[in-house]
Amino acid sequence: MIKTIEKFPILSLTIIVLLMLLIHLDVPNITIMEARNFITSREMIQDNNWLLTTMNGEPRYQKPPLPTWLTAISAMLFGANSLFALRLPAAFMVLFLGIFSYYFSLKLSLSKNHSFRNSLILVTSFYVIGIINEAPWDIFAHGFMFAGLYFLFNFFEENKAIWKNAFLAAVFFGLSMLSKGPVSLFALFLPFLISYGIVFKFKTFKQKIVPFISFILLFLIIGSWWFIYVRYADPEAFLAIASRETDNWSSYNVKPFYYYWSFFIQSGLWTIPAFIGLLYPYMIHRVLHKKIYKFTFLWTIIAVVLLSTIPEKKARYLMPVLIPLALNTGFYIQFLIKEFSNLSKKKDTLPVYFNFGLIATIGVSVPIILYVILNDSLKLFITNYILTAVVLLIIGILLFRSLVQKNMKNTFYLSVCFLVSVFVFGLPISKVFNKNEAFTPINSLHKYEEKHSINTYAIGNLTPEFIWDYNGKIKNIYKNNDIKTPTENKFGLLLSSENFNKISIELNTNYNLEFIKTYNLNVGAKQKDRLISQFYLVTKK
Structure with missing residues (x-):
């Protein structure tokens, strides 16, 4: 089974993401950030406000319109009031991000299977999934930026197709800016550029100066034309909104510098592997591709440091850090798959047993946990309860067996299956928490x-x-x-x-x-x- 999955990585990745996200895409309750975006998309359709975007009839220029355009198009195709239709573009962006993670990993000279596992770590990270329900703009901005970085990496590393890579990088950079302004330039591109310079040194950059300047000019044109249009079409509203947004950076949701330093927790299922993967002195002697590991490590740390310098801080702003973090975590997973059966020291084995043993324990405990949670509502969710309990119980038992056998490849894929199963079978049970009898739409x-x-x-x-x-x-x-x-x-x-x-x-x-x-x-x-x-x-x- 695993051999078949690894033989067709893109197909397997697509099936996993679609199973995880699309089956119950309309189940989670709408959030405040989603509502803002969806209102704007509805008013685009109803009032033809495709450029001068509005919310409740008032100008809404806080965010560029590309994600809202895509949301509106999906709504026109599948239903203007359908949460499934409105969330569909953001869900597909998770798959888009995973696919580019796979190809980017290949460009880093990692093996096909290693690259596939990197992409799985990314698309199953807690906040990569959570961000599509909390703030649809972010997944577009960082997804397009990561695609642009893939082509920019090709531009820096290869001496062929220079102009093609510069053009494609510029297009995706521009789309990122049209999704959330310069946010991803600071959170993803700048730390990438710094870490690339430290590790790869820009060795053949002199002969690429002209196409690089062209790349900058093109992505600025693509990414800023809407801002320029609105600035002159509705200057008073635009300047007022821009002033409020700028003030927020230093006066709204202000948190201390160290606020983000538990960032690896946002990877959810991979919290402990992500943390250990960041222990540079421990990992550098255990990875095959030391140069690439150093690159992903620096990219992750520099991204966190840069984000920490901004006074305004929110948990969702950490989402771009999870991209290089997934690549970095993949080195630890790869090490475990190859060497775990030979490890005997407790410092090497205990974190592994704890992380994946915890997942297995949750799996075998789910029948009891869900029974207690559902209580009087058990009959309403009986089908989902049975399916969730049985599937997760089986996965939990198999996880324990894999850990005993020290088979880390099975352990890894069973952990992914665990999360996918929660979404496929268990997500509808979350409706049990909708208990407000005073709810009045x-x-x-x-x-x-x-x-x-x-x-x-x-x-x-x-x-x-x-x-x-x-x-x-x-x-x-x-x-x-x-x-x-x-x-x-x-x-x-x-x-x-x-x-x-x-x-x-x-x-x-x-x-x-x-x-x-x-x-x-x-x-x-x-x-x-x-x-x-x-x-x-x-x-x-």
Whole structure:
């Protein structure tokens, strides 16, 4: 079985990613970052705002439009309100990233099987998967950048097809900029360039100066044309948004320099192998390709250091680090596959037994764990419970056997199977946590509006989840501590309890406020105030 999988690496990788991500792509609840992107894509289609992008009818120039274009195209093909359709482009970008990881590894002179395992480590890393549900822009920006780095590496290393590699690198660099501006240039390209210079020395660069300059000019043209267009088409909104975004870098979500230094945890399943792979003094004597290992090690560490210098820090900003980290971790996995059966020292074996033994223990414990979690909801998820419990129990037992036999190749692939099985069989069970009995979707408001012939407004900006679920635009009439009262004699009003206390006196002077309903988009037991809004019918006195 393993020989067949390794014989067709791209096909195997494709099947694994599609099984893992596509079968239940619509199951996870929509997040705030997704809602922003999906609203913009919907308004692209409905209002034809393909260049001057909007959210709830207001300019939204914080992010370039390429991921939203792709999302909108998918929505037009498969359904404008289908989460599956809207998430599909981001899911395919995970596969895109995995494929380029495989070919990049081959370019680093690694074996076919080693390269395949590198790509599997990458696409099964926790935050590479998680990022497509939290922030679709990031996977596009870093996926396209990594493709560009593949061709740039060819450009630096080869003396043939120089202009072709420069052109293709420029195209993908430009697409990356059209996905999230210069973010990936700083987080992925710059550490790549520094580590390449340290290890490979730019030996034949002099004869490539002209095509390299052309590469820079071309990717800047491709990546910046939208920014230039918006700057002149809507300068006031563009400059205001740019100013807010720039201020955020130094004043929003400010974390200490060391905040990112547990970054290897973001690889999830591969946390301990990733950490050991970063122990340079330990690894350098145990790898065959010492020069390449040094390159991936420096690329990873320099990326973390550079990201740490930015005051604004979020866990998802670490996602690009997982790309070189996966390549680096692959060296440790390769070492274990070749040498683990010969290792006897506890410092060599204990981390392996702990990491993969933990996965095996979880596997054999899943039937009990899920039974306790599901409790009274067991009947609702009985099919998924049985399939998940049986499959993970079998994988757990096989993992224990492989560890006893010191067969690290089987252990590696069984660990991948473990994660894929969780997604294929277990993901629908996550719906058991949607226990909020007060959950009230706001899309039902349209019926009330039609019945009473009213429009609905908001006091304060509603969260993107509300706008997405409403499936329309809700204008904010409270800005700069001033209410811009609608001209209608009767209208609907959405506001939080806090905002009601602020403006009720002012409204009560000329209007009667009748409480109608509370809309609550919290799907879980934990209640977030930003997802709760009261609806009032407002009538002029």
